Each structure stands twice: as C-alpha cells, then as structure tokens.
Amino acid sequence: YTLSTASATNATLVTWSSNGTGSFDNVNLVNATYTPSAADIINGSVILTMTVTSAAPCAGDIDQMTLTINPQAIVSAGDDATICESSTYTLTTATATDYTSLLWTSNGTGTFDDATLLAATYTPSAADIAAGSVTLTLTAQSAAPCVEASDDMVLTISLQATADAGVDATICEGSAYTLSTASATNATLVTWSSNGTGSFDNVNLVNATYTPSAADILNGSVILTMTVTSASPCVGDVDQMTLTINPQAIVSAGDDATICESSTYTLTTATATDYTSLLWTSSGTGTFDDATILAATYTPSAADIAAGSVTLTLTAQSAAPCVEASDAMVLTISLQATADAGVDATICEGSSYTLSTASATNATLVTWSSNGTGSFDNVNLVNATYTPSAADILNGSVILTMTVTSASPCVGDADQMTLTINPQAIVSAGDDATICESSTYTLTTATATDFISLLWTSSGTGTFDDATILAAIYTPSAADIAAGSVTLTLTAQSAAPCVEASDDMVLTISLQATADAGVDATICEGSSYTLSTASATNATLVTWSSNGTGSFDNVNLVNATYTPSAADILNGSVILTMTVTSAAPCAGDIDQMTLTINPQAIVSAGDDATICESSTYTLTTATATDFISLLWTSSGTGTFDDATILAAIYTPSAADIAAGSVTLTLTAQSAAPCVEASDDMVLTISLQATADA
Structure with missing residues (x-):
C-alpha cells in the first residue's frame, strides 16, 4: 500500500513504523509503500505510525492510520468431464474460498438449476449437444478492493448411438443381400451378427452385404442383428431384421432333337423343379397341344419347316423375388429329299459331261453311279462331271443313276439319265515348260489325232514361226516376260458332230535374278x-x-x-x-x-571422394578408353584446371562448399556412330573446424 494521502509539513525527518511485521520500501518517505507480512494478512489489519522531527527547538509530531487487509477469493471450476447427451451434470468437484458471492456462466445456451451455488447442476441445450462440448466458468467476487476470481472446465457431451437394421427383406437363393435400408447414428462401432451361418463382407459396415450359407438357404430365413457402440459414457443399441430366402426355379428344356417335316414332337426329356407355373414358347409359328404342361407336343408350321429348325423355350416362374428360369432346345426339322438325274444327253468322245440339268432337293447326301466304267469328278456333287471310259466310248452310251439320302429320319430317293457318246478329235499341247527370259521355245511335245486342221494361239502377245504346224516355235514378247508366264493353246477341228478339241500348256518365263x-x-x-x-x-x-x-x-x-x-x-x-x-x-x-x-568409348569418373573446404581435387582414379575427346562438367560452379584431360584438377566454388558436395561428370565422345559415354562421381566437401577460446 502506498501512503499517497499522507503529508508532513516543516519536517526535518519523517519516520514510518508499524505495529505489524510488514515492511516499508523507505521508512523516511512521506508517501512510503507498505508491504504487509503474512501475519499482517492473517490479522486482517495493521496500524501505521508517522513520526516527524521539527527543526530545533520545535517539538516533533505523530499521527496514525489503520490499513485493513481483505483476503482474495480463490476458485476452481473442477475437473473437465464427459456426459451423454440426455444427462445433466452436477459440478461436485468445484471449490471456492474467501468469496462474497459465486456465479456460474456457460459459453453455450444450457441452464443451471442455481448459478449461484458451488455445486450447481447444468442441463445442456440442443445447441450445446450439437456443438459436442461447452465451457462452464465459475466466477467468485472478493471483498473490496480485491478483484473477482474465475476458472473454467470443459464439459464434453457425447451423442447416444442408435441402431436401425432396416426393413425385413426377401431374396432369392444364390443371391447376397446388401443391407441398404440399415442406418446407424452417432455410433463409434457397428457390428453385424447372424443367427445363421452365412457371412458378411464386412461386419463393421452399416450397409454390409450378407451372403447366406447353404444351411441358411435350407432354413428359408435368417435373423440379422445390428449392434452399435456409443461414445463413452453413452450406452449402445441393438436392432434386428429378418431376411427370407426363397428357392429359385430350375428348368431344362430337354435334349435337342430332329424330326421329319411331316411329324410332331413330344417334349418328353424336359424337367422342372421349384416353379409356380410353366410356359412353352417357340421361335417359330408352330403350335403346342398345351403350352403349360411339361411334356407338351409341338406341331411345326410351314414356316418352321422352311426354316429348317425352331427353338423351343421352357420358362418357369419362381416365387418372388426369384426371377423366372428358362432353357431352350433346338428342334431340327429335316426335309424329304427328291432326286432328278436330268435330261438324257449326247457328247463327243474325249469329252466329259457335267450333269447340269440334274437337281436334288433337301438331300443330305447325293451319290452318282454308272452302269459303265467311267468316272465322276465327285460322286457327291449334284452337278457332277462324268468322264466316260474307253469301254463306255466303245459301247456308245452309259446309264447314270442319282441316289439321294434325306436327313434322318426321312427316307431317300433315286433317278436315272442316259448319256450317249460320239467319237472326238484328240489333241495335247505338250508338257508345261520353263525358259529364261531371253530364250524361244519349240513345242516338240505337242500331239494331235483325228483332226482336219490345227491352230496355235497365245494368251500373251508373243509370236509363232508357223501357228498351223504341230511343233511351232514361240518367241515371247516383252509383255509375256513381264507377266512371267503365257498359256499356249493348240486347237484341232474335229469332223462333225464333234466340236473342236483344244489343249493348253503353260510356258513359264523365268526372270534373271x-x-x-x-x-x-x-x-x-x-x-x-x-x-x-x-x-x-x-x-x-x-x-x-x-x-x-x-x-x-x-x-x-x-x-x-x-x-x-x-x-x-x-x-x-x-x-x-x-x-x-x-x-x-x-x-x-x-x-x-x-x-x-x-569401338564404343568407356568411361569411369572414378571413386567418390571427400576433401576439406580449402583443398582442390585431382581426379586420378578416373579412366577412359576408345574416346576421341573428353569433357569434365560439374553440377556446381567450381572450376577445372583443364576440363578436357582425364586427371583434371577441380577447385570448388564458395557455392559448392556451402552445398557440401558436388557431382562431377566425365563425358567421352566416341567415333561415330557410337554415342558419347558418361559417368559421375560425388565430391564431398567438409568444412574446416575453427576454435576461439
């Protein structure tokens, strides 16, 4: 306390004293400052005495004042605490001493039962709960002139977790179920469990997916339980849903089958289980005797027969939510085969005859036969070609028979025609041959009999010395040589009624490589x-x-x-x-x-090294072979004495020293077309230690 209201007049000396044990900053100051001792504070007051001395011969003077000392209030709001959202909190750990009054306040919007009591009870507001915590402040008023005292505590408000396992549901066997309607609020942990033996993809997901086991499917349902854990001190919650599992219908339309065009087909190999209804449908336009029974009978339409097959589909409806099941079988409809060997014909000897007027419908196999000894190019072609034998030619005619086979289960058919054979001129253009591009070719292997005239022709633009003689000489043209080959044809005119006879040979013209x-x-x-x-x-x-x-x-x-x-x-x-x-x-x-x-240049920048900051470094461990030039470069800003020699000397810059290291790269140029070769070494630069006592 500074004695600011004290005064002394005409005093040659001022002296302060106390009946307590406190101390003055200076007992001789009129407005001295007094600091009470602990004993003074306990006593609650002290008497301070001012004694003044007058100039001689005047007497001195004395005066006193009482200094009252009030105690300072001390408060503690108590320990921080946590409650659940539906609870109140009584501030039982709060303490306060030497106060004249108390007041609790909140930075939230909750209420106190009595904000002036030390152990007040606080009820959080909705806003406090939403915020998750609130700060409660206890303020104590002291006796004047002491100031008020205050302290805070934080009340954390945990949210109550709730579990909703979602609506009951029904699935089809073979399916998994995602618990999409389930929800959980304010949960620190979600855990799913089952009274069955199926499995969850993740038991801790709110919307987990459950896959029923074989036992679950056999039982027809399972109860799924969601358990949620709240943040302490709130309690958890539990909810359940029932998952019903319906069986899936299974069908088989039966084996694929084949019938003849005039038949019907009964679906005796079809099977179905776990269905509520059946329905047969067709990709065609035929009809079923009863499309709702398993072993229905199908009658193909004219369009089905023309198409050659029809797909019959059996569809079974399952109990919801299982989907319908379907399976198909292919009913092949074979057509009845017919044979027509064609009109009778006449040919010239030496000719073959193509049975171009023959026809066969709906045949799976055509087979030609002859009462002679000639041959067919392919006995299984409808329009096969028949080549008479010498005996056929001598006999003057032959009977050709077409036999057709129907697709099972239909039966076959047969028909005949007579082929008459007249004599014919015969020619051979000779063997195929090959010449080099600068040569001519004499057709010495050509032969002809029973002719009245001969003529050679070419598919190219070369020339014959005489095109009417058998052993003509052919000279290829430039176009023939460019084409690489030419076909030479010998044609002989026959006596009527036979037509001219001709034969080809291929003259290949090889090019010089x-x-x-x-x-x-x-x-x-x-x-x-x-x-x-x-x-x-x-x-x-x-x-x-x-x-x-x-x-x-x-x-x-x-x-x-x-x-x-x-x-x-x-x-x-x-x-x-x-x-x-x-x-x-x-x-x-x-x-x-x-x-x-x-050769390719090969370089090594040498071993990594360390020098002191004041040193240079000679690259003595570097090596290089097969190079035409060398160049040292640095990742820093130091310098080389000669960057083009192998054992160059590097002087680090201040920046290099500051960085602590620098990478030195040696690049060697190879003789073209070899590429340059390079290698790095790291030069570490240690700093010099200094001592200053």
Whole structure:
C-alpha cells in the first residue's frame, strides 16, 4: 500500500513504523509503500505510525492510520468431464474460498438449476449437444478492493448411438443381400451378427452385404442383428431384421432333337423343379397341344419347316423375388429329299459331261453311279462331271443313276439319265515348260489325232514361226516376260458332230535374278546392323554369308540383321555377301558390302571422394578408353584446371562448399556412330573446424 494521502509539513525527518511485521520500501518517505507480512494478512489489519522531527527547538509530531487487509477469493471450476447427451451434470468437484458471492456462466445456451451455488447442476441445450462440448466458468467476487476470481472446465457431451437394421427383406437363393435400408447414428462401432451361418463382407459396415450359407438357404430365413457402440459414457443399441430366402426355379428344356417335316414332337426329356407355373414358347409359328404342361407336343408350321429348325423355350416362374428360369432346345426339322438325274444327253468322245440339268432337293447326301466304267469328278456333287471310259466310248452310251439320302429320319430317293457318246478329235499341247527370259521355245511335245486342221494361239502377245504346224516355235514378247508366264493353246477341228478339241500348256518365263548387298556402312560395337539398303530382284532365294563369325537373324531375308561377333569387332570390319538364286533355268547373282565396326568409348569418373573446404581435387582414379575427346562438367560452379584431360584438377566454388558436395561428370565422345559415354562421381566437401577460446 502506498501512503499517497499522507503529508508532513516543516519536517526535518519523517519516520514510518508499524505495529505489524510488514515492511516499508523507505521508512523516511512521506508517501512510503507498505508491504504487509503474512501475519499482517492473517490479522486482517495493521496500524501505521508517522513520526516527524521539527527543526530545533520545535517539538516533533505523530499521527496514525489503520490499513485493513481483505483476503482474495480463490476458485476452481473442477475437473473437465464427459456426459451423454440426455444427462445433466452436477459440478461436485468445484471449490471456492474467501468469496462474497459465486456465479456460474456457460459459453453455450444450457441452464443451471442455481448459478449461484458451488455445486450447481447444468442441463445442456440442443445447441450445446450439437456443438459436442461447452465451457462452464465459475466466477467468485472478493471483498473490496480485491478483484473477482474465475476458472473454467470443459464439459464434453457425447451423442447416444442408435441402431436401425432396416426393413425385413426377401431374396432369392444364390443371391447376397446388401443391407441398404440399415442406418446407424452417432455410433463409434457397428457390428453385424447372424443367427445363421452365412457371412458378411464386412461386419463393421452399416450397409454390409450378407451372403447366406447353404444351411441358411435350407432354413428359408435368417435373423440379422445390428449392434452399435456409443461414445463413452453413452450406452449402445441393438436392432434386428429378418431376411427370407426363397428357392429359385430350375428348368431344362430337354435334349435337342430332329424330326421329319411331316411329324410332331413330344417334349418328353424336359424337367422342372421349384416353379409356380410353366410356359412353352417357340421361335417359330408352330403350335403346342398345351403350352403349360411339361411334356407338351409341338406341331411345326410351314414356316418352321422352311426354316429348317425352331427353338423351343421352357420358362418357369419362381416365387418372388426369384426371377423366372428358362432353357431352350433346338428342334431340327429335316426335309424329304427328291432326286432328278436330268435330261438324257449326247457328247463327243474325249469329252466329259457335267450333269447340269440334274437337281436334288433337301438331300443330305447325293451319290452318282454308272452302269459303265467311267468316272465322276465327285460322286457327291449334284452337278457332277462324268468322264466316260474307253469301254463306255466303245459301247456308245452309259446309264447314270442319282441316289439321294434325306436327313434322318426321312427316307431317300433315286433317278436315272442316259448319256450317249460320239467319237472326238484328240489333241495335247505338250508338257508345261520353263525358259529364261531371253530364250524361244519349240513345242516338240505337242500331239494331235483325228483332226482336219490345227491352230496355235497365245494368251500373251508373243509370236509363232508357223501357228498351223504341230511343233511351232514361240518367241515371247516383252509383255509375256513381264507377266512371267503365257498359256499356249493348240486347237484341232474335229469332223462333225464333234466340236473342236483344244489343249493348253503353260510356258513359264523365268526372270534373271539380281543381287545388291547395299551401300557400305559403319556401326558401333555392341550394335546390330539391318541391311536396309540391300535389294534383290526376281530372286527365288536370298542367302547372306559373312567372312567373319557374326550371325544373321535370318540369312534368307533381303534386309536381314547382322550381329557382329567379338572377332568381327576386334577385326574392325566384315564383308557381307548376298547370293541370290534365279528361278530355273536362269543363273544366280552375287554382291558384297563392307560393314565397319567402330569401338564404343568407356568411361569411369572414378571413386567418390571427400576433401576439406580449402583443398582442390585431382581426379586420378578416373579412366577412359576408345574416346576421341573428353569433357569434365560439374553440377556446381567450381572450376577445372583443364576440363578436357582425364586427371583434371577441380577447385570448388564458395557455392559448392556451402552445398557440401558436388557431382562431377566425365563425358567421352566416341567415333561415330557410337554415342558419347558418361559417368559421375560425388565430391564431398567438409568444412574446416575453427576454435576461439
């Protein structure tokens, strides 16, 4: 207490004293400051005495004042606490001393039963519960002039968890069920359980998926229970739902079957279980005697018969929510086969006869036979070609019979025609032959009998020396050579009624093959080389070879890829030879190219190293081979004495030293086409320690 209202006049000395045990900052100051002792505070007051001395010969003077000392209120709002949302809280751990009054306040909107009591009871508001916590403040008023005292506690309000397992549901066997209508509020943990033996995908998901077991399906239902845990101190909650499991209908339409076009079909192999109703349907337009029974009888329509088959589908309705089940069978409808061997005909000897007027309907198999000894090109073709034998020609006629087989279970049919055979001129153009592009060809193997005149013709534009003689000489044109072959036809006129006779031979004109191994090339060691500039014309076979020991990916590719061997690389080059073969009777061809192989530069920047900040570093452990130039570079800003030599000296910059390390890269240029090679080393730069006592 500063004695600010005290005063002294005409005093040569002021002296303060106390009947207590407190202390003055200066007993000789008029407005001294007094600090009470603990004993003064306990006593509640102290008498302070001012004694003044006058100038001689005047007497001194004395005066007193009483200083009352009131105690300061002390409060504690008590420990922080947690309650459930539906509870109130009594502040039993709050304490207060030396107060004249108390008042509880809240930063929320809840209420106190009596805000002036120490152990007041607080009821949280809806807003407090929504906020999750509220701060409660206890304020105590002290006796004047002491100030009020206050303290806070935090009341946390946990929310009550609720469980809703969702509505009861029904599923079909074989299905899983997602509990999509289930919900849980304010839960710290959700746990599903079952009175069956099925499984959840995750027992802790609100909308978990349950897969019934075989036992659950057999029982027909299962009870699923949701248990939720609340945040402490709230209690948990439980709810249940019943999941009903209905059986799925199973059907089989039976085995596929085949009938003849005039028949009906009874579906005796069809089966069905667990159905509420059945229905047969058809992809066609035929009819069932009763489409709602299992073993219905189906009568195909004309459209079904024309289509050749119809799909019959059996659909079974299941108890809801199971879906309908269906299965199909294919009823194949075979048509009755008919045979028509065609009209009688006359041919000239030496000719074959195509039975073009013959026909067969709905036949699965056609078979021709003859009362002669000639031959068919294919006895199973409707319009087969018959070639008479010498005996047939001598007899002058032959009877040809068509027999047809129906698709099971229909029966077959047969029909006949008579083929008359007249004599015919016979020619042969000779054997096919091959010449080289610069040659002519004499048709020495041609033959002809029973003719009145001959004529050679060509499918190309070459010329005959005499086209009316048997052994004519043919000279190919440029167009014939470009085409690669020409057909030469010999035609002989027969005596009536036989038609002219002709025969062909093919004269193949082989082109002279040429080889081009491509331009000489240079590669880098370790590389393969694709002979992309190589070419070959008119070659029937390309073969690559090497005077080295490397390998080709395929020696018969024009643009093969060559991989040099270690010996090839050591020699520095290899000669690659392309050999081409012409189509007979032309000769082959050869060409070569030289493949140069340059070595690849190899570098090592040397071992990582560490220097002190004031040092330089000589790169003595660096190595390099097969290079044409070197260059050192740095990730920092230091300098090399000569960046183009192997054992360069590096001087770190201030920035390098500050960074603590720098990466030095050595790059070597290879002889083209080899690429540059590079390697790094890390130079760590330690800082110099300094001492200052």
